[in-house]
Amino acid sequence: MVYTKNMDTTKSKMKKKILSDSNFDKIWSVDDFKNFPRMDVLKAFSDLAKEGLLKRAKRGFYYKSKTTVLGETSYTNIQLALSKAKSKCTFYCVSGIAGYNELGLTTQVPNDIVIACDYNLRSENKIKYIYRKRPVNGGKAERIVLDAIIDIKTIPDTTVEKTINQIKNLIKNNKANLKSLVKSAFNETVRVKSVIGAIAEEFDFDNDLLNKLKNSLNPLSMVYLNVGNALLYAKNWQIRAEKNEVFT
Numbered sequence: 001m002v003y004t005k006n007m008d009t010t011k012s013k014m015k016k017k018i019l020s021d022s023n024f025d026k027i028w029s030v031d032d033f034k035n036f037p038r039m040d041v042l043k044a045f046s047d048l049a050k051e052g053l054l055k056r057a058k059r060g061f062y063y064k065s066k067t068t069v070l071g072e073t074s075y076t077n078i079q080l081a082l083s084k085a086k087s088k089c090t091f092y093c094v095s096g097i098a099g100y101n102e103l104g105l106t107t108q109v110p111n112d113i114v115i116a117c118d119y120n121l122r123s124e125n126k127i128k129y130i131y132r133k134r135p136v137n138g139g140k141a142e143r144i145v146l147d148a149i150i151d152i153k154t155i156p157d158t159t160v161e162k163t164i165n166q167i168k169n170l171i172k173n174n175k176a177n178l179k180s181l182v183k184s185a186f187n188e189t190v191r192v193k194s195v196i197g198a199i200a201e202e203f204d205f206d207n208d209l210l211n212k213l214k215n216s217l218n219p220l221s222m223v224y225l226n227v228g229n230a231l232l233y234a235k236n237w238q239i240r241a242e243k244n245e246v247f248t
Contacts, residue, residue: 007040007043007044010033010036010037010040010041010044011040011043011044011047011048013036014033014036014041014044014045014048015044015048015053017032017033018048018053018054018064019053021064024063024064024065024066024073025075025079026063026064026079027057027061027062027063027075027079027080027083028045028054028061028062028063028064029060029061029062029083029086029087030042030060030087031086031087042060045060045062048062049062055074057075057080057083058080060087061080061083061084063075063079077113077125077126077127078094078098078113080127081113081115081127081129082094082115084121084127085115085117085119085121085129088117088119088121089117089118089119089121090118090119090134091117091118091132091133091134091143092115092116092117092118093115093116093117093139093140093143093144094113094114094115094116094140094144095114095115095116095130095132095143095144095147096110096112096113096114096116096128096130096147096151097109097110097112097114097155097156098110098113098114099114099116099140099143099144099147099148100144100147100148100151100155102144103141103144103145103148103166103170103175103176104166104169104170105144105148105155105158105163105166105167106155106156106157106158107157108155108156108157111126112126112127112128113126113127113128114128114129114130115127115128115129115130116130116132116143116144116147117129117130117131117132118131118132118133118134119131130147132146132147133184133187135180135181135183135184136180136183136184137177137179137180137183138177138180138181138184141170141175141176141177142176142177142180142181142184145167145170145176145181146181146184146185146188146192146196148163148167149167149188149191149192149195149196150188150189150191150192152164152191152195152225153225159226159228160225160226160227160228160230161226161227161228161229161230162230164195164199164227164230164231165230167199168199168202168230171199171203178199178200178203178205179205181196181199181200182196182197182200182205182206182209182210182213183209185197185213186212186213186216190217190218190221190223190238191223191225193213193216193217193237194217194223194237194238194239195223195225195231195237195239196213197210197213197214197236197237198231198232198233198234198236198237198239199231200213201232201233201236201237202231202232202233214236214237217237217238219238221238222238222239222240223237223238223239223240224239224240224241224242225239225240225241225242226241226242227239227241
């Protein structure tokens with residue numbers, strides 16, 4: 001490794017910043033010190049770990065532990081997963097079952113962590129990264145809702161009908177932005193376009209934008225979902241009941 005003449009200064013400033021941060025849940029990486037030469041930062045991390053200030057979570061990622069009555073603290077898989085996403089992505093958030101649980105779409109607690117992000121990252125161990133675009137003028141909640149519609153048939157401890165009703169409640173309670181969902185749906189699957197369109201029609205959403213979304217659907221493509229009574233305008237959006245179920 002080749003270090004600069006300012007190696008000691010880099011280490012000193014890094015140490016000062018880490019010590020002044022009281023957040024023991026934080027995982028540190030090179031991206032937290034972008035103003036310093038990369039090789040100097042990596043060497044400083046190694047030195048600080050040898051000194052006991054930091055502990056190595058995995059290559060390039062470190063954390064600051066503390067001793068409590070329950071013993072020494074460590075890091076969680078989700079903290080490490082988010083730190084890895086932060087180092088590569090401009091948008092990322094927890095999605096999958098953990099995200100659906102957070103928004104009340106399921107009561108299931110996940111064994112694996114799913115991170116939605118706008119960069120192709122390799123999954124590892126119990127951490128799965130899925131490529132997803134940032135919602136238009138939206139964020140975490142909107143991304144989770146869009147993903148929930150993609151996974152709507154396989155979300156545990158719920159039904160398609162219950163999931164759609166909960167999404168509508170999130171919109172009513174301003175916990176998910178409908179305009180963002182509609183605009184984002186243009187870049188999503190047929191199922192997402194149809195479900196979001198049918199939901200938006202119930203909210204008397206902007207007709208011009210909804211017509212554009214509807215016209216983006218292939219008229220020969222059908223979306224088969226057992227939505228029960230959750231979508232009043234399901235048929236307007238090419239949503240049909242699966243076998244043995246009829247809309248009322």
